[in-house]
Amino acid sequence: MQIRLTVNNTAHQLDVPDNTLLVEVLRGELALTGTHIGCDTSQCGACVVHVDGRSVKSCTMLAAQADGQEVTTIEGLADGESLHPMQEAFKNCHALQCGFCTPGMIMSAIDLAQRSPGLTEAEVRRGLEGNICRCTGYQNIVKAVLAGASGMKAAATS
């Protein structure tokens, strides 16, 4: 079927089988391989992207369901060479080891920070329930999300 997607501010018209998942379009058709497929059972969160500003698991959404909507992936966050405040925070806090979960973590974290202005540590831990990391033990990820949320606030007011 024909679908229209705006991905990272670029409009695309695609012809895909009806049963195509959003993550398959992003990775296969558009070569945006920053969005990962981890468990493929909507548990691990490696495939999280934003659809119309909300974080969703792109392995559990059909591309057809996103027809006419705006999608943001990890590739759409940086502004040229300058990283998004949440990406910067993950780098500074050493919030990754193997990095496989990181794109999903960052996409979830940005949605969380946007929705909860005075984010607490407990809210971060609860807000990341849908993202699994097998390396870090989460300590530095939580630190990074709090720092990234502050960075986003500072960037918004500057």
Added chain:
Amino acid sequence: MNEFSYSRATSLRDAVRSQDKSGKAKYLAGGQTLLPSIKQLLDAPERLIDLSGAGLDGIEVGRKTITIGAMTRHADVAASAQVREAIPALADLAGRIGDAQVRNRGTIGGSVANSDPAADYPAALIGLCAIVHTNARKIPAEKFFVGLFQNALKSGELITKVEFEIPTGAAYEKFANPASRYAIVGVFAASFDHVMRIGVTGAAHFAFRWAEAEGHGLGVKDLSNVSLDQSRFNSDLYASATYRAHLVRVLTLRAVSRL
């Protein structure tokens, strides 16, 4: 994934009309259970009818009831100022379903229609004397859930909205599976003036009303001797039926103490 064709209904009428009489078509709400089920070959519909454009979302508050459209997402119920004002326990329940991404897609109608024995909403439907509205009729929650993943819906019948009675007080207590966050047991207690009502999910094949506990009233401190029919309780690698029965008693006391 199996092949299927996809179409997006533009209205309730359009959705019902698109339904295939042979039963090979399925309504697609948020897809948070249906799509994983198709991937795992637990379900193989030939056609999916997406309801996201059928105008079935939204929240309305009346004098005695609050009505939530079938396609209203869990995140929207959790964040709704109207729901938080009228029935804070219902917003709390919606905010504890699955994880943030599941709540951004999953819908109340999808959850109720799926009738998963471990889903959260069914406890609230029972506890709040809800009425399930479909395109054809109104079904009281107590008569809606009838078996493991089974409910009173007929083939092709579509949930349009769920109407909850606004209680004097309510609380939801959930013992969640730490991995899936499904309720191993969940208890929704509500009071309507001095009358108490208890809805239980996760424990048995389907959500049920624990009427025997209700009679003990709001000040109850001990439910250990109150009868609890365990004939259709679930027993799996997470919790035995006996342990689930224990959780029902503990969580009910906790929920009632918060009324």
